Amino acid sequence: MSSSQWMTASTGSFSQSAERIAEAIGGADAVLVGAGAGLSTAAGFSYGGKRFEEHFADFHERFGIEDMYTGGFYPFPDKETLWAWWSRSIWLNRYACPVGEAYKDLAALLQGRDYFVLTTNVDHQFQRAGIEKERLFYTQGDYGLFQCSVPCHQETYDNKDMVEAMVREQKDMRVPSELVPRCPRCGEPLVPNLRCDDTFVEDAGWHAAAERYDKFLKDHRRDRVVLLEIGVGGNTPLIIKFPFWRMALGNRHATYVQLNAGEVFAPAELAERAILVDGDAAKMLSALREKLA
Secondary structure, eight states: OOGGGEEOSOSSOHHHHHHHHHHHHHTOSEEEEEEOHHHHHHTTOOSSHHHHHHHHHHHHHHHOOOSHHHHTTOOOSSHHHHHHHHHHHHIIIIISSOOOHHHHHHHHHHTTSOEEEEEOOOSOHHHHHTOOGGGEEETTEEEEEEEESSOSSSOEEEOHHHHHHHHHHOBTTBOOGGGSOBOTTTOOBEEEEEOSSTTOOOOHHHHHHHHHHHHHHHHTTTSOEEEEEESOOSSSTTTTHHHHHHHHHHOTTOEEEEEESSOOOEEGGGGGGEEEEESOHHHHHHHHHHHTO
């Protein structure tokens, strides 16, 4: 598309954008949130920088790993080292971290409204912030779940106890061999339930969430809906960004809102019903919580 076919950040000040968004949400029949990794980054959970250096300096020194994301794809020499990495990463990003203020603000401003959350995030922040499980579809998995690596069956396993033991017992970037998690059915290694290839397990909970999401879309397809996209980049546009554009274009009562630090754009046809904010999503969510209280 040519530049004339796109709109970028909306004109007006931060406070004017906040006022417009709050007005749209206040008058909406429903709010559909689409959240990506940028929301967790805005909440302070960076996968690189100081946070990475504090917890993974040893892995950086020995293997040259630069951040938690790329470390997840590193070809470690054995499963004991692999699980020293993954247990530490899961513990830090799923269990030991606080609940982000941005997530608390989002949960608060959604309270009492008809809403649903679609997310590619896997850090469980929504549930911990108080978002109802029945109103959430985590499409790409959850750090708190393991699955068979084959997989020999379509079930997942809560992993807190296993992860905690590996974090507690690891030495010199290795976990004891007996703590390497294995499938209780076939004996093959377990892996985090994260979508990275066609072995990703979509368990019963995943399918139930998908059905609830589809029902929400059908129930509100002609209503005054705010499509609130937060922290969504270009990695997986087919899950949130493109569908949100299509829904906004197909429903003249919809308002499309995009909050992101950079990569802010949308089809020009949405100009009259879109509010695009290039900036700190956490700051905007805090302002919206106050305005909608």
